[in-house]
Amino acid sequence: MRIIDVHTHPVFFTKGRKKSELQKLVTHGKSHGVERMIVLGDVLQYGGTPDAEQLRLINDETGNIQKMFPHYFVGFCYLNPNLGEKAVMEEVSRCVTNYNAKGIKLEIANNASQPCMRHVAKACREFNIPVLQHSWSNSNFRPGMENHSDPDDTARFARRNPDVKIIMAHLVGIGYRGVIAAKGLDNIYVDISGAFPEDGLIEYAVEHLGSDHVLYGTDIPIRQSAVKIGAVLGAKLTNADRQKIFFDNTAQLLNLN
Amino acid sequence: MLIDTNVNLGSWPFTFAPNRTAAQLTKHLAGSGINHAIVSHFGAAFQPDPMPSNRELLAATQKSSALTPLPVINLRLANWRDQLAECVTAKATAVKLLPANNNYSLRDKVVGEFMTALSETKLNLVINMRYEDERHRYFALDIKGLPLADVKLFLKRNPKVHVLLAGIMIPEVRELAKKSKNFSIDISYCEWINSVEDLVKLLSAKRIMLGTCTPLLSTRGEVDKLRFSKITKKAMEQISSTNAQKFFNLQ
Numbered sequence: 214m215r216i217i218d219v220h221t222h223p224v225f226f227t228k229g230r231k232k233s234e235l236q237k238l239v240t241h242g243k244s245h246g247v248e249r250m251i252v253l254g255d256v257l258q259y260g261g262t263p264d265a266e267q268l269r270l271i272n273d274e275t276g277n278i279q280k281m282f283p284h285y286f287v288g289f290c291y292l293n294p295n296l297g298e299k300a301v302m303e304e305v306s307r308c309v310t311n312y313n314a315k316g317i318k319l320e321i322a323n324n325a326s327q328p329c330m331r332h333v334a335k336a337c338r339e340f341n342i343p344v345l346q347h348s349w350s351n352s353n354f355r356p357g358m359e360n361h362s363d364p365d366d367t368a369r370f371a372r373r374n375p376d377v378k379i380i381m382a383h384l385v386g387i388g389y390r391g392v393i394a395a396k397g398l399d400n401i402y403v404d405i406s407g408a409f410p411e412d413g414l415i416e417y418a419v420e421h422l423g424s425d426h427v428l429y430g431t432d433i434p435i436r437q438s439a440v441k442i443g444a445v446l447g448a449k450l451t452n453a454d455r456q457k458i459f460f461d462n463t464a465q466l467l468n469l470n
Numbered sequence: 471m472l473i474d475t476n477v478n479l480g481s482w483p484f485t486f487a488p489n490r491t492a493a494q495l496t497k498h499l500a501g502s503g504i505n506h507a508i509v510s511h512f513g514a515a516f517q518p519d520p521m522p523s524n525r526e527l528l529a530a531t532q533k534s535s536a537l538t539p540l541p542v543i544n545l546r547l548a549n550w551r552d553q554l555a556e557c558v559t560a561k562a563t564a565v566k567l568l569p570a571n572n573n574y575s576l577r578d579k580v581v582g583e584f585m586t587a588l589s590e591t592k593l594n595l596v597i598n599m600r601y602e603d604e605r606h607r608y609f610a611l612d613i614k615g616l617p618l619a620d621v622k623l624f625l626k627r628n629p630k631v632h633v634l635l636a637g638i639m640i641p642e643v644r645e646l647a648k649k650s651k652n653f654s655i656d657i658s659y660c661e662w663i664n665s666v667e668d669l670v671k672l673l674s675a676k677r678i679m680l681g682t683c684t685p686l687l688s689t690r691g692e693v694d695k696l697r698f699s700k701i702t703k704k705a706m707e708q709i710s711s712t713n714a715q716k717f718f719n720l721q
Contacts, residue, residue: 241663245698314661352609385606389486393519409603409659413486434663439698440691447690 214452215460216247216442216470220345220382220406221429223242223278223286224255229434230274232281235242238433242372242376245438248460249469251430252278253318253345254291261321261360263293265300276312289345291315292336293322294329301332302339309340315467316380317344325370334374343378343466344368344467345404349386364391365459371398378466380383383407384414402466405458406430410444415458424454471707473506473714474499475596476636476656476681477537479527479595480512484599484608487685492530492537499536499684502693506711507562507684508718515540515571515601520555528560538718540596542566545584546574554587563719564594566636569620570613571601576620585628594717597621600637600659600665601686618642625650634717636681641666647672654713656681658692666699666709675705679714 223238224230242250253277259267267293275288290308292301308314317336323329325346337344351363360372364387371379379401381387385408387394392414395401403418403426419428431441445455464470477499481489492509499507509531513523524541527587530538543553543565550652557565565588575595588595600615607613621635625646632652637659646653658681660669668676682692696709714720 350606353605353607388606390607408606409661410691411485411606412685412688413488417486421718435661437661437663437665437695439694440661440688443694444688444691446694447688 214246216245216429217249217251217460217463218242218247218431218433218438219251219380219428219463220404220436221250221252221433222255223250223433224274225250225434227255234310235278239282241359242285242438245442247438250286251316251463251467252288254289254405256291256318256320262295263291263322265296265304268293268304269307272308272314274313276308276314279312281293287467288312288314289316289318291318291320292333294319294327294333295323297329298332298335301336303342305336309342314342315469316342320345320347320358324360324366326366330370334370334377337374337377343380343402345380345382346379347383348391349383350388351391352390364394368394368398368401371395371401375400378402380404382430383432384418384427385409385411389414389417392418392421395426402426402428402431402462404428405441405444407431407436412442414451415445415448416450419448419450419454419458424450424457425462427458429459430467471506471711472504472680473508473711473720474504474682474684474689475508475528475634475679475714475718476658477509477684478512478686479509479530480523482512482686484611485686490685495684496534496536499689502682502689503697504682504689504693506720507518508537508540510540510542510566515568519547520544520572523554524553524557528562531663533619538563538720540564540566542568543584544568544572544687545578545580546572550580550584550665551587554584557593558591562593564596564634564717565596566596568598570598570616576616576624581624582627585631589631594634595631596625596634596636598636599639599642601683603659622646622649625652628652634679637683643672645664645667650672654679654688654717657695657709658683658687661695665697666696667701670701670705675708676713678709680710681718687704690720
């Protein structure tokens with residue numbers, strides 16, 4: 214089956230930058246049938262709330278990775294919505310113009326339910342791109358993790374902006390409650406990246422969201438292609454559903470061939 | 471030949487994990503290429519006395535050539551010697567401790583007494599580090615992983631005993647490997663881009679076994695973690711089967 218990995222960090226806390234290391238990752242991906250990887254950036258190398266200059270450095274690195282392997286890596290533009298509308302729009306414009314960024318990546322600079330998310334929604338509309346929001350159930354949050362978006366927060370953002378396509382990241386992290394939060398919101402897609410492969414969750418997501426709304430992703434290098442692919446292959450799904458999850462949905466969402 | 475050292479019967483609360491019969495479990499494992507499994511019973515993690523679940527486990531696996539029972543001893547209970555004696559009588563080849571689930575510490579005095587008693591048997595020892603990742607377990611089940619400092623101390627206090635640590639994570643393996651060699655691991659909760667390759671470098675293949683933590687984790691995903699790792703044929707055989715055959719005295 215053809216596979217696109219919608220959630221990767223080829224450079225992780227500054228490791229993996231060399232062309233030879235990236236080539237190794239491409240070889241690794243291809244050995245598992247992964248045709249393309251979406252690069253989300255080395256998002257935490259400057260902490261959770263990067264400034265404009267730090268964002269530019271991260272996004273330039275993503276762009277350079279894409280330029281080195283244009284047929285393999287596809288970049289997203291990483292943002293800190295707290296920096297305001299002007300900064301958000303300028304950075305997205307720069308990433309789309311210079312690097313043909315296919316989406317926006319949000320981590321933990323803010324919570325997805327906060328007002329500053331309107332800038333992100335505006336950028337998504339103007340550049341016709343989706344946003345991937347790091348999401349995790351706040352059931353086990355520790356103090357200081359308020360800016361991790363709970364699936365209810367990401368769903369709230371989706372309800373406020375029904376014309377914006379949103380990837381709610383980390384199926385196991387959002388759990389069953391996250392799937393229920395996303396249910397009925399046609400503009401939400403859930404990626405299966407991150408965390409250990411809890412059995413049964415992929416089937417649950419397909420049952421409640423439809424296989425059109427589930428995307429294959431890993432969170433490489435934190436996670437492993439073989440495990441995530443095996444979890445999809447081992448799930449009680451039809452091959453048609455698997456093909457949508459592995460490839461078709463992301464290809465359509467990002468307009469990739 | 472694939473031997474899975476971390477499989478469970480019984481039900482786990484707050485999940486939809488299937489509560490399979492021994493026959494259903496064997497069929498499910500075979501679907502991922504697993505020929506043989508070392509099996510415990512979740513009931514021992516939650517019920518006030520592990521023995522009803524252990525007995526159910528022993529009965530269920532007695533009829534199966536594909537399943538080997540791994541009963542649990544609960545050291546928080548005054549009758550742990552009776553539990554151990556029953557496991558010996560049942561011809562178990564190893565027993566498992568669940569300190570985090572059964573509410574005791576590996577530092578407790580009783581653990582020393584148990585290790586002395588265990589040395590008088592031929593039983594091997596499995597210690598469970600975790601069944602679930604704390605970061606995405608259900609809020610109502612607040613059981614943390616085993617404290618690494620306790621495991622370190624245990625390994626130091628028992629240098630002649632070689633234990634299997636189930637459900638350990640890679641950072642914990644790295645930390646333990648600095649000072650101790652008297653442990654093996656299963657790979658169920660070890661994940662990084664090339665986890666098995668990294669673990670082989672860290673520990674050598676002799677100290678690694680396949681474990682899937684079925685039914686909580688995806689059996690196929692965990693098997694493929696090993697199946698697609700780029701290691702030598704010999705290392706693959708060791709991790710897939712021969713290490714487990716030796717540790718659990720499988721024919």
